[in-house]
Amino acid sequence: MGMRVLIADDHPLYRGEVARQIVKFYPGATVAEASSLEQAMALARVGHTGLFILNYNMPGMSAEAIAAVASEFSGSPILVVADQASATEVQAIIRSGAQGYLSKTATREQLTHTIHMLLAGGTSVPAELIFPNEEQERPPAWLATLTPRETDVLRAATRGLSNKEIARELELAEVTVKFHLSAIFRKMNARSRTEAAMLATRAGII
Secondary structure (H helix, E strand, O other): OOOOEEEOOOOOHHHHHHHHHHHHHOOOEEEEOOOOHHHHHHHOOOOOOOOOHHHOOOOOHHHHHHHHHHOOOOOOOOOEOOOOHHHHHHHHHHOOOEEEEEEEOOOOOHHHHHHHHOOOOOOOOOOHHHHHHHHOOOOOOOHHHHOOOHHHHHHHHHHOOOHHHHHHOOOOOOOHHHHHHHHHHHHOOOOOHHHHHHHHHHHHOO
């Protein structure tokens, strides 16, 4: 896979480990490394970046910084990693435009799986980090407005499937999947695929 991945982390050992994992599973990939957000932005402007991996705990990082990356490099998925982040911070990270979040203590297999999900157009956010220890809530109003087919599409998207994979699984045209997702996002008042997946997880429809 001839893609370019940009890893921004102020810990060189972690950057090196992630870079080795990426090259191992995607032999055609190139990896650019940055030790700060400022350096990452400069490198990203040099050539197209297919995936950003950003450490939330390095200096200068915030939900606003992630939003700036997402705005300037729209279309390139963002995976945020962190030593530790609260549920509130994870929600802010996703709402700022990141497609995935992962703890830096995650296994190599979890990292590889998450990267694969994002590159396929999916999302990856551990539900237990977004809604920890919450009691069961009343079903949201939007849930009753979904058609059975929209529910199927949303459930598949929440599992991290890309539009192409959803179309294959549900035996639909890919353009039909896009149409359903647009309607779903409108009903849910979700600003992104990732936020829709978060809301769906919270509603318990996965």
